[in-house]
Amino acid sequence: MILDELAAYAAYRVEEAKKKLSPEEIRTQAEHLPKGDFRFEKALKKKGMSFICEVKKASPSKGVIAEEFPYTEIARAYEAAGADCVSVLTEPKWFLGSDDIFREIRETISLPMIRKDFTVDPYQIYEAKLMGADAVLLICALLPTEKLKEYLAICEKLGLTALVETHDEAEIASAVEAGARVIGVNNRNLKNFTVDFSNSAKLRSLIPEEAVFVAESGVKDASDVGALSAIGADAVLVGEALMRAADKQTELARFREAADEQNQD
Numbered sequence: 001m002i003l004d005e006l007a008a009y010a011a012y013r014v015e016e017a018k019k020k021l022s023p024e025e026i027r028t029q030a031e032h033l034p035k036g037d038f039r040f041e042k043a044l045k046k047k048g049m050s051f052i053c054e055v056k057k058a059s060p061s062k063g064v065i066a067e068e069f070p071y072t073e074i075a076r077a078y079e080a081a082g083a084d085c086v087s088v089l090t091e092p093k094w095f096l097g098s099d100d101i102f103r104e105i106r107e108t109i110s111l112p113m114i115r116k117d118f119t120v121d122p123y124q125i126y127e128a129k130l131m132g133a134d135a136v137l138l139i140c141a142l143l144p145t146e147k148l149k150e151y152l153a154i155c156e157k158l159g160l161t162a163l164v165e166t167h168d169e170a171e172i173a174s175a176v177e178a179g180a181r182v183i184g185v186n187n188r189n190l191k192n193f194t195v196d197f198s199n200s201a202k203l204r205s206l207i208p209e210e211a212v213f214v215a216e217s218g219v220k221d222a223s224d225v226g227a228l229s230a231i232g233a234d235a236v237l238v239g240e241a242l243m244r245a246a247d248k249q250t251e252l253a254r255f256r257e258a259a260d261e262q263n264q265d
């Protein structure tokens with residue numbers, strides 16, 4: 001399965017990185033930075049739907065999405081369009097991302113940013129902190145509850161938000177038990193890549209009231225945003241639809257309108 005390959009390659013990347021900077025050293029460096037203020041989480045808690053807009057060149061399910069990839073311009077367009085947060089893929093092999101892309105975008109915009117990678121080692125959380133990230137992704141399918149707890153404690157200490165990604169009941173139970181405060185439900189099944197919004201709808205009720213609920217993946221248009229708003233998503237994570245939109249500002253405005261309409265009902 002692709003997720004296993006992604007995780008195995010992430011573990012390899014970490015081992016390579018450790019040869020250049022030891023785990024002790026990176027931890028010390030990260031802990032010496034000013035503690036974060038969880039502004040990623042705060043941005044998702046505002047009234048109405050929040051939008052996490054993703055900078056993504058390619059993906060395992062779609063191949064290359066953006067032949068031309070002026071990533072700093074894209075991030076700037078998201079910020080100008082009123083995005084609440086920005087997600088940047090750093091996975092190099094299947095998503096064609098990189099840490100340097102993340103760093104350059106970090107220097108370009110001021111919005112809260114999540115470093116999107118396949119976290120299989122605490123080392124990557126320290127890396128994210130050093131890159132200037134406000135949040136990291138923790139995928140339940142890759143982390144048993146005990147590990148989740150351990151990684152959430154590291155995030156807490158550094159002041160980073162953890163977006164804990166789930167896709168079924170058992171994973172939500174694990175996320176809740178570990179104390180996740182921001183829980184994502186991926187509408188895309190990572191085994192066969194099919195997208196099913198009814199998954200978010202079905203799982204919504206299992207997520208505690210006080211947690212932030214993020215609907216992830218598969219948003220194609222404003223009506224999809226409306227549907228996710230109707231089931232009570234606090235935030236949506238949108239990649240491909242915005243990457244393909246020539247006019248990101250107009251597209252995001254449409255999405256926001258659709259969410260607002262739902263909220264008025």
Ligand SMILES: O=P(O)(O)OC[C@@H](O)[C@@H](O)c1c[nH]c2ccccc12
Nearest residue numbers: 186216217218219237238239240241
């Ligand atoms: O491009 P989409 O369908 O709007 O999806 C965005 C985002 O949810 C997706 O990129 C994603 C969700 N979970 C992930 C985990 C790893 C990498 C990527 C992802």
